[in-house]
Amino acid sequence: MHAHPKAPAPPAAPAVLPTVLISEVGPRDGLQSVQAVMPTAYKLAWIDALHTSGLREIEVGSFVPARALPQMADVADVVRHATALPGWVVMALVPNLRGAEAALAAGVHKLTIPVSASEAHSLANVRRSRVEMVAVVREIVALRDAVAPGVPIEIGMSTAFGCTLQGAVADDEVVWLAEQLAAAGVDEIGLSDTTGMANPAQVRRLFQRVRAAVGDKTGSAHMHNTRGLGLANCLAAYDVGVRTFDASLGGLGGCPYAPGASGNVVTEDLVFMFEAMGVDTGVNLGRLIAAREALKAGLPGEALYGMTPEAGLPKGFAGRRTA
Numbered sequence: 103m104h105a106h107p108k109a110p111a112p113p114a115a116p117a118v119l120p121t122v123l124i125s126e127v128g129p130r131d132g133l134q135s136v137q138a139v140m141p142t143a144y145k146l147a148w149i150d151a152l153h154t155s156g157l158r159e160i161e162v163g164s165f166v167p168a169r170a171l172p173q174m175a176d177v178a179d180v181v182r183h184a185t186a187l188p189g190w191v192v193m194a195l196v197p198n199l200r201g202a203e204a205a206l207a208a209g210v211h212k213l214t215i216p217v218s219a220s221e222a223h224s225l226a227n228v229r230r231s232r233v234e235m236v237a238v239v240r241e242i243v244a245l246r247d248a249v250a251p252g253v254p255i256e257i258g259m260s261t262a263f264g265c266t267l268q269g270a271v272a273d274d275e276v277v278w279l280a281e282q283l284a285a286a287g288v289d290e291i292g293l294s295d296t297t298g299m300a301n302p303a304q305v306r307r308l309f310q311r312v313r314a315a316v317g318d319k320t321g322s323a324h325m326h327n328t329r330g331l332g333l334a335n336c337l338a339a340y341d342v343g344v345r346t347f348d349a350s351l352g353g354l355g356g357c358p359y360a361p362g363a364s365g366n367v368v369t370e371d372l373v374f375m376f377e378a379m380g381v382d383t384g385v386n387l388g389r390l391i392a393a394r395e396a397l398k399a400g401l402p403g404e405a406l407y408g409m410t411p412e413a414g415l416p417k418g419f420a421g422r423r424t425a
């Protein structure tokens with residue numbers, strides 16, 4: 103037998119692509135941070151455009167009193183519209199039991215409750231201590247169990263990486279709070295860099311510690327781009343096993359503490375990063391970028407961010423790029 107030299111075989115395509123879930127939070131986190139109130143018809147057209155891009159999860163608003171946040175006065179109608187579109191999970195933020203009752207009555211697929219890791223932020227923001235907030239979460243879990251047992255509850259742990267009022271937030275405090283919330287019966291606990299203070303080393307460390315404490319209840323990475331580290335922080339979270347990422351189209355929201363900086367991580371740039379790495383987002387980037395037009399129409403004059411929409415897609419880009 104002669105050994106015949108052979109050309110190297112082409113690399114086998116992986117049977118299953120690594121995947122991530124991009125959770126679009128612009129209609130909630132973005133809109134609540136701008137002065138203007140987007141008229142409902144424009145909001146629905148924007149949500150339709152986001153749906154067309156292939157996003158599989160969206161946070162469409164907050165169930166809070168309209169006098170507190172006029173941007174969210176139409177949230178029940180927005181939920182009803184979004185839940186009629188197939189193939190995605192429609193979430194709403196609820197800060198208390200009354201909000202949870204209204205959100206479940208409107209038919210949301212999933213609830214998200216903000217709980218501050220910083221005691222100072224909790225007292226300033228919701229006038230409740232963290233321990234009092236855990237009690238509120240327990241009430242919401244009991245309500246969910248009674249009327250909508252199939253609806254998951256996620257915690258967005260705000261100020262997990264630092265607080266503008268208190269400064270540093272100790273890792274031990276975050277882990278302690280995650281344990282309390284897991285014991286209260288929530289399904290997922292995500293970590294939010296509300297104030298844009300996180301760095302990649304901290305993101306890796308804290309997500310690993312939270313996973314060691316609460317296992318598969320570890321939820322999404324909610325990163326802000328206040329100091330330009332949003333994508334780096336998302337990649338750090340990905341490297342330690344996080345697979346759900348919150349982001350906002352056009353980085354909507356800005357940041358009052360850092361003029362010129364976008365608020366949330368820009369969805370377009372985040373999708374580009376993952377797709378370029380060969381990580382499947384399920385999102386068609388061409389259609390996602392096109393959805394900016396619907397956002398601009400509803401918020402004329404509002405600053406939008408994003409490097410990928412400015413630069414365009416590279417030649418030969420292999421993501422889901424067909425427009």
Ligand code: ZN
Nearest residue numbers: 131296324366
């Ligand atoms: Zn946020």
